[in-house]
Amino acid sequence: MLRIAVPNKGALSEGAQTILKEAGYRQRRDSKELVVVDSENSCELFFLRPRDIAVYVGEGTLDAGITGRDMLFDSGSPAEEVMPLGFGRSTFRFAAPAGAHSGVDGLSGLRIATSYAGLLGKYLADQGVDARVIKLDGAVETAIRLGVADAVADVVETGTTLRNVGLEVFGEPIAHSEAILIKRAGAPEANGFQQLIRRLQGVLVARDFVMIDYDIRAERIDEAISITPGMEGPTVSPLHREGWVAVRAMVPRKGHQQVMDQLWEIGAKAILVTAIFACRL
Numbered sequence: 001m002l003r004i005a006v007p008n009k010g011a012l013s014e015g016a017q018t019i020l021k022e023a024g025y026r027q028r029r030d031s032k033e034l035v036v037v038d039s040e041n042s043c044e045l046f047f048l049r050p051r052d053i054a055v056y057v058g059e060g061t062l063d064a065g066i067t068g069r070d071m072l073f074d075s076g077s078p079a080e081e082v083m084p085l086g087f088g089r090s091t092f093r094f095a096a097p098a099g100a101h102s103g104v105d106g107l108s109g110l111r112i113a114t115s116y117a118g119l120l121g122k123y124l125a126d127q128g129v130d131a132r133v134i135k136l137d138g139a140v141e142t143a144i145r146l147g148v149a150d151a152v153a154d155v156v157e158t159g160t161t162l163r164n165v166g167l168e169v170f171g172e173p174i175a176h177s178e179a180i181l182i183k184r185a186g187a188p189e190a191n192g193f194q195q196l197i198r199r200l201q202g203v204l205v206a207r208d209f210v211m212i213d214y215d216i217r218a219e220r221i222d223e224a225i226s227i228t229p230g231m232e233g234p235t236v237s238p239l240h241r242e243g244w245v246a247v248r249a250m251v252p253r254k255g256h257q258q259v260m261d262q263l264w265e266i267g268a269k270a271i272l273v274t275a276i277f278a279c280r281l
């Protein structure tokens, strides 16, 4: 049985459960269920706090897990990123009242509140800045107003939380994060792990690509192929009409309307775009 750790709540929980569902794994019926046995897929899903997932996987008690890249760095656990999953994107940044600080260099000797003490500590050490890290559990944005810190380092997604308390980001982003699949560093892959990767990759491709079909005059096929090169090369089939062919290719979902415009410009007809439900490349 492949043992997979899944965030049980928080910003990554819904995205993680959705991607596993689309990859064909069993869902939990309610949010109180902590372990789901999926015997059809020979795996067990363990619903855990996102922050703890790197710890379990790094210890080797679980074979795979979904967590945030920032949380993996923060944990210092001997787990490694296997693939990015394209959701739960955020940046990790310094913030303070407008104009208080301009960059990380100015933070020497000051107090910085964060719930990512491991990540922040490593960054400050790399930058050669000797600041005091104040470790809080959450809602760190309030720490400055309450006099506990001179600056904060926290997850920023939309920036709404910072704006609401009158703080502004400063300095370069400390880290860019998204949800990732992790395994124990250097450990051999468990049974079913490669299948999990292939299924997740299939979901990501199905999300990012669409299928395009169109008819085109045979003499314009080279131009058409340069617009829709496909993955391995498009499928070109004869059409029951003298001098015409039918073409089928995968194209990035983003920009597919521009691709349709370009095909139309070179005389393509019956241009159809359809969603990909599932795929294995």
Ligand SMILES: Nc1ncnc2c1ncn2[C@@H]1O[C@H](COP(=O)(O)OP(=O)(O)OP(=O)(O)O)[C@@H](O)[C@H]1O
Pocket (backbone or CB within 6 Å): 009, 010, 011, 012, 050, 051, 067, 068, 069, 070, 071, 088, 089, 090, 137, 138, 155, 156, 157, 158, 177, 178
């Ligand atoms: N808007 C967001 N707020 C917080 N985390 C986000 C956001 N968007 C993406 N993330 C990512 O989600 C992960 C944090 O998840 P979560 O907020 O559930 O953890 P936590 O803050 O430790 O838990 P809790 O808030 O329950 O104490 C990080 O990897 C972070 O980068």
Ligand SMILES: O=P(O)(O)OC[C@H]1O[C@H](OP(=O)(O)OP(=O)(O)O)[C@H](O)[C@@H]1O
Pocket (backbone or CB within 6 Å): 011, 137, 138, 139, 140, 141, 154, 155, 156, 157, 158, 159, 160, 161, 162
């Ligand atoms: O830029 P935004 O879109 O506003 O999102 C970022 C905020 O969301 C997270 O808080 P969370 O809800 O996880 O609470 P916490 O601080 O208690 O962890 C994070 O810690 C920031 O406070």
Ligand SMILES: [Mg+2]
Pocket (backbone or CB within 6 Å): 010, 138
């Ligand atoms: Mg949080």
